[in-house]
Amino acid sequence: MDTVVLLLITGLGLGALYFLVASGLSLIYGLMGVLNFAHGSFLTISAFLGWEVGRRVSDGTWTGLALSAVVGIVVGAVVAALTELLIIRRLYERHIEQALVTVGIALASVALFEGIWGTDPIYTERPAWLTETTEILGARIPNDRFLLIACAGLVLGGIVLFLRRTRYGLIIRAGVENRHMVTALGIDVRRSFTLVFAIGGAAAGLGGVLASVYYGYVSAHLGSVLLIFAFIVTVIGGLGSLTGAAIASVLVAVLQQFANYYLGGTGDLVVVVALAAVLLVRPRGLMGKAA
Amino acid sequence: MTAASDASARPAPGAGPILRVAGLTGRITGQTVIEDVSFEVPATGVTALLGRNGVGKTSTIRSILGLIERTGSVELGGIRIDAMPTHRIVQFGVGYVPEDREVFAGLTVAENLRLAERDAAPRREFIARLFPDLVARRDQRAGTLSGGQQQMVSLARALVNENRLLLVDEPTKGLAPRIVDEVAAALGEAARTVPILLVEQNLHVIRALADRVVVLSGGRVVFAGAASELLDDEERVQRLLGVHDASEAA
Ligand SMILES: Nc1ncnc2c1ncn2[C@@H]1O[C@H](COP(=O)(O)OP(=O)(O)OP(=O)(O)O)[C@@H](O)[C@H]1O
Ligand SMILES: [Mg+2]
Numbered sequence: 001m002d003t004v005v006l007l008l009i010t011g012l013g014l015g016a017l018y019f020l021v022a023s024g025l026s027l028i029y030g031l032m033g034v035l036n037f038a039h040g041s042f043l044t045i046s047a048f049l050g051w052e053v054g055r056r057v058s059d060g061t062w063t064g065l066a067l068s069a070v071v072g073i074v075v076g077a078v079v080a081a082l083t084e085l086l087i088i089r090r091l092y093e094r095h096i097e098q099a100l101v102t103v104g105i106a107l108a109s110v111a112l113f114e115g116i117w118g119t120d121p122i123y124t125e126r127p128a129w130l131t132e133t134t135e136i137l138g139a140r141i142p143n144d145r146f147l148l149i150a151c152a153g154l155v156l157g158g159i160v161l162f163l164r165r166t167r168y169g170l171i172i173r174a175g176v177e178n179r180h181m182v183t184a185l186g187i188d189v190r191r192s193f194t195l196v197f198a199i200g201g202a203a204a205g206l207g208g209v210l211a212s213v214y215y216g217y218v219s220a221h222l223g224s225v226l227l228i229f230a231f232i233v234t235v236i237g238g239l240g241s242l243t244g245a246a247i248a249s250v251l252v253a254v255l256q257q258f259a260n261y262y263l264g265g266t267g268d269l270v271v272v273v274a275l276a277a278v279l280l281v282r283p284r285g286l287m288g289k290a291a
Numbered sequence: 292m293t294a295a296s297d298a299s300a301r302p303a304p305g306a307g308p309i310l311r312v313a314g315l316t317g318r319i320t321g322q323t324v325i326e327d328v329s330f331e332v333p334a335t336g337v338t339a340l341l342g343r344n345g346v347g348k349t350s351t352i353r354s355i356l357g358l359i360e361r362t363g364s365v366e367l368g369g370i371r372i373d374a375m376p377t378h379r380i381v382q383f384g385v386g387y388v389p390e391d392r393e394v395f396a397g398l399t400v401a402e403n404l405r406l407a408e409r410d411a412a413p414r415r416e417f418i419a420r421l422f423p424d425l426v427a428r429r430d431q432r433a434g435t436l437s438g439g440q441q442q443m444v445s446l447a448r449a450l451v452n453e454n455r456l457l458l459v460d461e462p463t464k465g466l467a468p469r470i471v472d473e474v475a476a477a478l479g480e481a482a483r484t485v486p487i488l489l490v491e492q493n494l495h496v497i498r499a500l501a502d503r504v505v506v507l508s509g510g511r512v513v514f515a516g517a518a519s520e521l522l523d524d525e526e527r528v529q530r531l532l533g534v535h536d537a538s539e540a541a
Binding site for chain 1: 358376377378381387393395396397398402405407409448452
């Protein structure tokens with residue numbers, strides 16, 4: 001029982017990380033049809049800069065972590081918005097070029113980060129409470145899981161509120177359905193493209209800082225690894241569906257944890273099999289629009 | 292083509308056309324779908340854009356709006372709009388009711404309308420009077436509405452703003468006769484204040500609404516003139532539109 005609880009909550013925590021990356025991927029694909037392979041780079045740069053600022057001000061304290069998170073969010077949003085404005089904007093409707101360019105950014109940025117911060121992981125300090133455990137139903141749960149889950153919950157709630165309650169949210173929801181019709185109502189939909197990149201980048205940026213808490217280090221490859229699972233989550237959830245991304249994040253991460261524990265470390269394999277199964281049975285994903 | 296041959300057109304003498312299309316060529320993924328199309332839409336009344344299936348009526352409308360790649364000149368009220376992006380053209384005062392309605396299925400009726408509101412003072416009362424059914428269903432998802440109700444939403448999205456021109460593409464397609472009448476009545480009401488370029492297959496509706504007609508064939512304009520001039524000539528109607536009896540067209 002306690003193992004099951006531990007695996008469930010750890011799965012939820014990891015799912016929270018996946019969601020922070022997948023939410024942006026899904027929104028960006030849903031609105032613009034762009035598969036943004038550069039999304040992992042937004043996460044990594046945010047993790048590094050968040051860590052650099054946090055440790056200088058107050059290493060290993062809540063203040064330091066909060067500051068890292070703010071820096072991560074801002075850096076993620078700004079870098080993503082700039083990527084959209086300067087690069088992706090010229091390539092709308094040109095899917096091959098988009099893929100090439102974003103893959104290029106991803107590869108080049110890893111090399112750049114390795115050049116600046118080295119190829120080895122840099123271990124990070126964090127507030128003492130996060131290194132402790134809390135007992136739930138007999139299971140000793142590392143406290144950082146709760147932080148991840150709470151943050152992802154807040155991000156999900158925030159994005160949903162934004163989409164439901166604001167004019168831009170309305171434009172984005174409509175644009176995900178039919179971008180051209182939004183334009184034909186006299187709305188410059190490109191402005192919301194930049195905004196969606198910024199929101200996705202902010203979530204990924206927060207994800208970067210939280211990933212460094214969860215793994216206990218920052219490294220140039222932080223984003224690449226999470227990006228793979230985030231893409232799988234996005235496809236399983238249904239490209240363009242935020243709810244789908246949230247549900248699939250949890251399902252994939254929990255499945256991964258259980259397979260790792262009970263099936264001898266086959267978590268990643270099981271996830272890929274699950275992806276293949278979903279693609280065969282329901283190619284549009286759990287919550288995706290009919291193609 | 293000239294106003295002189297057009298007995299039933301309503302514009303005051305001297306008033307220029309609201310829309311002037313000249314040498315418009317449209318392409319979809321590199322393939323030419325309309326070629327060298329030229330016609331004018333007077334500043335009042337309904338101008339029907341007709342032609343057999345697949346002749347390029349929708350493509351003409353979409354070219355005017357910049358929704359497909361186009362060359363040639365398009366003037367709205369004497370100002371070139373063919374270099375503008377779609378959203379600027381619409382903001383300039385063009386209302387668009389697309390073929391197949393294109394309501395946002397996942398949004399509510401109210402959200403569909405709110406999204407469309409461009410003016411500082413959108414004409415909500417006018418819409419509520421024209422389509423009382425939509426008021427009752429304001430919180431219903433547009434995707435769950437009937438075809439007729441979706442068409443009302445699509446029309447309402449265009450009519451909620453003051454426009455200089457409406458482009459309306461087959462608004463009665465696939466609708467029950469009673470709903471066709473309702474849609475036609477709404478368009479007639481709208482036409483009192485704004486000129487309309489209307490693509491329509493239903494000859495009853497054309498007879499009831501259109502002052503002028505422009506007929507496309509093979510991607511080009513083959514007739515432009517008073518509606519009566521075309522519609523009273525059975526043989527011509529059959530040849531140009533491919534319909535035998537005016538009363539059986541739908
Ligand atoms: N997306 C597309 N890709 C390629 N060709 C297209 C596309 N859309 C339309 N066409 C072609 O362009 C031509 C004109 O089509 P269009 O839809 O403008 O005709 P239409 O007069 O509106 O027809 P209908 O009366 O059936 O609505 C047709 O030959 C059609 O096959
Ligand atoms: Mg058509």
